Structure formats: structure tokens, C-alpha cells
Amino acid sequence: MALCIALTSCQDEPFDIEPTSNNTINRYEGGVVLENPYATTNMKMALDTIKAKVARGEYILNTGENSLRANSSLLDQFSISNSHTYIKFTPQSEDEVALLKQDSTLVLSDYPLDYEFDDSFHDNRPDLPEGQFPEYFAAVPVGKALPNVNNLPLGDLYIPEDDIFFNGDTATPITSKTVINNEEDLLHHLLYEAYSLVGKEQELLEDGEIIDPSTQQARWIFGRKWYPSGTLTVWDGIGGTTPGGQICQEVIIGFDESQCTGTGFISLYDCIVPIYGTVCETQQIPGGGFVPLQGAQVLMRQWFTVRSGITNANGVFNTGYVRGKARYIIQWERYQYSIRNGSIFQAETRGPKLKNARWNHNIIGGDDEYHAMIHTAAHDYYYGSRFGLKSPPENGFLNS
Incomplete structure (x- = not known):
């Protein structure tokens, strides 16, 4: 990048x-x-x-x-x-x-x-x-x-x-x-x-x-006049864990003291025989999962009328009203940064053209996931905790 x-x-x-x-x-x-x-x-x-x-x-x-x-x-x-x-x-x-x-x-x-x-x-x-x-x-x-x-x-x-x-x-x-x-x-x-x-x-x-x-x-x-809304998530390969295979090993699960009669052994403890058994545990491996896409700019376009909204921490957005059908668009930019589509043009994700319907969209694979990951990193850098790092310059361009 x-x-x-x-x-x-x-x-x-x-x-x-x-x-x-x-x-x-x-x-x-x-x-x-x-x-x-x-x-x-x-x-x-x-x-x-x-x-x-x-x-x-x-x-x-x-x-x-x-x-x-x-x-x-x-x-x-x-x-x-x-x-x-x-x-x-x-x-x-x-x-x-x-x-x-x-x-x-x-x-x-x-x-x-x-x-x-x-x-x-x-x-x-x-x-x-x-x-x-x-x-x-x-x-x-x-x-x-x-x-x-x-x-x-x-x-x-x-x-x-x-x-x-x-x-x-x-x-x-x-x-x-x-x-x-x-x-x-x-x-x-x-x-x-x-x-x-x-x-x-x-x-x-x-x-x-x-x-x-x-x-x-x-x-x-x-x-009818309606207010577009929806929820956006993106696939995160390390954002969660899923059950994987089992790890098994022989361990002591008890002791046999039946031979401890008081005779025939130098020490009392010599008569205790450990009992072994197989114990298995399910391993939690990184399997990924969909996580909320926070801070993304969603536009609704109808000719020259444009409404916009920003997704919150749960990936939920709302925009101003439109009438009839309008197209949902994720424009991968904010005031501080703009993500390009591999050349010099603005990266966008073009959603469906809907009327009076939410857009709940899971982003996985391809350019859309790539742009979402860049956005997530840039958004966290500008709007999240920077752990003492100096704020980066604003109005930068991120070429994907």
C-alpha cells in the first residue's frame, strides 16, 4: 500500500x-x-x-x-x-x-x-x-x-x-x-x-x-418518502475463533492403591500405581468472522440529490430521506483520507438500487474487502486510539 x-x-x-x-x-x-x-x-x-x-x-x-x-x-x-x-x-x-x-x-x-x-x-x-x-x-x-x-x-x-x-x-x-x-x-x-x-x-x-x-x-x-438505513460488516480473518481439531494426550487420571497392604514395599508411596487415561481438548483456532464496519461513508444518490450517513460502532447507518428508488453507495473516503481504486480514481462499492428497504451487506473477498480493510486501518489511525502516535497529515490519498 x-x-x-x-x-x-x-x-x-x-x-x-x-x-x-x-x-x-x-x-x-x-x-x-x-x-x-x-x-x-x-x-x-x-x-x-x-x-x-x-x-x-x-x-x-x-x-x-x-x-x-x-x-x-x-x-x-x-x-x-x-x-x-x-x-x-x-x-x-x-x-x-x-x-x-x-x-x-x-x-x-x-x-x-x-x-x-x-x-x-x-x-x-x-x-x-x-x-x-x-x-x-x-x-x-x-x-x-x-x-x-x-x-x-x-x-x-x-x-x-x-x-x-x-x-x-x-x-x-x-x-x-x-x-x-x-x-x-x-x-x-x-x-x-x-x-x-x-x-x-x-x-x-x-x-x-x-x-x-x-x-x-x-x-x-x-x-414514498423514506429514510435509507442498513448494517455493514466486513470479514475479519482474525477477528474471532472457531472450534478446530482436538489435541489428545495421556495424563494421570487417578491412582490405584489396592496393593498398599503395608507389606512388600520399602515406602508407603511405592505401592501407589498411577492410572493413565487419554484426555482430549478442542483447540480454538482462528477462523475469522464478520465484524462491524465502523466509520464508513454511505451515500444515497438520485440524480443530483445526495444523502449521506456514517456507520457507527455496530456498522449501522442512516441517511436523510429520499423518494422512490435510490442506489446505496459506499464511498471509501472521509475528510482526513481518500482511498483510490488502484489508479487515481475514487474507490466505491456500488450497492443495490432499492426503495423503502434496508441494505444489510456483508463484505467478503475481492476489492471491496481490500478497500474495507484499508479504511478500517485508516479510520482507526485517525479516529481511534493511536497509543501516543503523532496524528498523520490530513487529506491524504491511499492507493490500494
Whole structure:
């Protein structure tokens, strides 16, 4: 294991990731560029569509059910503006990479967030030419101070799930196709129209469109708001013991004193005959076992929305809420260190894409176990007891 220490005008159409160097390779070959429903212009078009349907009577605005606002003011009080900027960072040195990593609130990805990749991409990324560094992508809240690293705004975003206008909870994810009763209904309609504009409306719906038998109204069933969680463990070959073979030996198990009659022996003790027997004991041999993976960073990604959590001493994690399906990802880095995947790219373990389900995962074998072992050592060094050792430099890179 090598340790390298580093000191520490926008578009709204599908974002075009251009090469940043004359000595370029196709960094994202095999990825499919996705049309982005969260572009601000797309979201504004979706809102205009809703207002037009209300004006034509196709949508009924009836905010009598659990609404925080009066009927006439729900649409009047709601407006769309940029909430985030989609940014590409292009560091030119290890120092600049470390500068990016210093901000723990900046969730970075070294591949575009608006691309779709299969798992083979992450396992077979091409090496970068000497002197080049990964590009990093993030959805950054408007107004957030950025590190002094070369960057390019790729587009303006509006992410309604993060808008405090829609901060209420509802008991059901079911929304009438033609009625807006409250803020949650408005959010559902806004998302549906925005996704429809890019042909991805079915990603939002759990069971498509249903008909309410009591009213004969068409209804949508959206992904319910839920809080991802789970437990992560890793195989430790010396973290436990298992019963092994038996060790047997002849030992004295008693004495025969039947010949001790008082005559025929020089000493009284000469008449005592030891009795031998075989005694076996089961040997406890190192057999290993799964132990909690502590301090690992788990991300939930849905387009530009990223939630994160850190596993505790029992390997248990929880993240902020998401809606519908989202992918679990272990990103092998913390503020103090980052583990690479054998080259210069960030090591990740890509979990399943689930909805309303925990991810309980036992890591054993392959690169994932290797990265977990490096993480465990680094985490213990930075966060555990160092037994008087000097704290190592922060923002280092661990090449696996």
C-alpha cells in the first residue's frame, strides 16, 4: 500500500462534458448522457404546464386537505428559481484535489451525475495521462462559497425535494391525476410534468396509474418518502475463533492403591500405581468472522440529490430521506483520507438500487474487502486510539 500525502454561463439542456486538456482520453466512454428533469428551465416549463392546465380546468386546485396555504394562494406563492448549480471541478495538482476534499459538505463524484454507467465502467476506467487528475462533479447550493479550484458551471438546477416550500409530510404517496389538494400534491405534479418533458415519468411512479374504484378518478402512486438505513460488516480473518481439531494426550487420571497392604514395599508411596487415561481438548483456532464496519461513508444518490450517513460502532447507518428508488453507495473516503481504486480514481462499492428497504451487506473477498480493510486501518489511525502516535497529515490519498 502506497501513501501519497497532499497538503491541504450555464446550460439547461443535457449537459455537455467537454475534455479539459489537449492530451485527452474519453474519460466517460460507455456512459449514456441523460436528459435532465431538474434543469431550472425544465422545472419552470413544468410549472407553466400545471398553471395552464388549472386555467383550462384540466386540473382542480382544491387546497382543503392538509394544506398550509389558502386555495387561491398555493400557486401564487410558489415560484421556481435556481437552488443549485451543477459544477465540474478540474484540479491541476494534488494540492488542489486536497483543497476540494477539505470541505466535508461538498459531496463530490469523479464521474458526471447526469450520466448513466453500468458497473463495468467503474471497474475498467482508463488511466489518465501523466500529470492529469480526475474531474469532480457536484450539485452545489446557490450562494455556497467554493474552494479556489478551477471550475466550470454546467447548468442551473432546481431541486424541489430540497425546497422548504414542500417540507410537510403526508400520510399517503397517492395523488389524484387531476386534483391538487396540498403542497405535496403540487410537488408530485411538478415532478411528474418535469420528468414527462424528458420522457422519464415512469421513474417516479411505483405502480403507474391506477383508477380509484370509489371515484373512478385516475391516481398516481409516487415513491414514498423514506429514510435509507442498513448494517455493514466486513470479514475479519482474525477477528474471532472457531472450534478446530482436538489435541489428545495421556495424563494421570487417578491412582490405584489396592496393593498398599503395608507389606512388600520399602515406602508407603511405592505401592501407589498411577492410572493413565487419554484426555482430549478442542483447540480454538482462528477462523475469522464478520465484524462491524465502523466509520464508513454511505451515500444515497438520485440524480443530483445526495444523502449521506456514517456507520457507527455496530456498522449501522442512516441517511436523510429520499423518494422512490435510490442506489446505496459506499464511498471509501472521509475528510482526513481518500482511498483510490488502484489508479487515481475514487474507490466505491456500488450497492443495490432499492426503495423503502434496508441494505444489510456483508463484505467478503475481492476489492471491496481490500478497500474495507484499508479504511478500517485508516479510520482507526485517525479516529481511534493511536497509543501516543503523532496524528498523520490530513487529506491524504491511499492507493490500494
